């Protein structure tokens with residue numbers, strides 16, 4: 126994309142001066158919010174999307190994407206100092222290596238209480254966990270959506 130087009134796109138993305146009110150406001154730009162915003166926009170609604178995290182520009186904001194372990198200190202493994210900042214994010218055992226750690230929150234800055242263990246892996250940036258997920262895409266059937274109800278656990282699928 127050339128500079129002029131990019132400036133125009135980003136200006137529209139961040140703030141549209143002509144547009145003072147919105148038909149819909151979407152909070153969060155992960156898969157859920159992103160898809161909702163796409164549908165709303167494509168159906169003609171004036172849509173405002175709010176994101177708490179930083180902007181991520183495709184490709185240019187992926188500083189570690191082309192790094193191999195031998196390009197990184199310690200073969201990409203987190204140090205004890207690193208682990209002190211992401212003790213919960215590190216519970217997966219693989220996401221806090223040097224290639225991926227930048228996408229996960231600092232647990233000291235974003236703490237939460239646990240009555241029993243709850244692994245909450247999060248990233249606060251445009252795209253949310255669509256940047257971090259493992260790319261397993263399962264085909265769900267109607268049986269999956271009624272499993273909780275049939276087995277009497279958790280909550281019934283709400284939609």
Ligand SMILES: Cc1cc2nc3c(=O)[nH]c(=O)nc-3n(C[C@H](O)[C@H](O)[C@H](O)COP(=O)(O)OP(=O)(O)OC[C@H]3O[C@@H](n4cnc5c(N)ncnc54)[C@H](O)[C@@H]3O)c2cc1C
Pocket residue numbers: 152153154155156157158159175176177178217220246247248249250251252253254255257258259260261262263
């Ligand atoms: C390491 C990892 C691997 C995974 N692998 C798979 C997989 O292989 N297959 C699979 O199906 N799923 C996988 N998942 C799960 C999947 O990625 C998530 O379920 C999905 O991406 C969640 O999308 P979401 O839009 O609901 O939430 P998120 O992607 O978390 O989006 C929420 C967005 O809202 C923003 N936000 C939060 N609070 C506010 C606020 N107050 N104001 C404004 N913005 C806010 C956040 O910054 C974020 O951008 C994986 C998840 C992780 C972490």
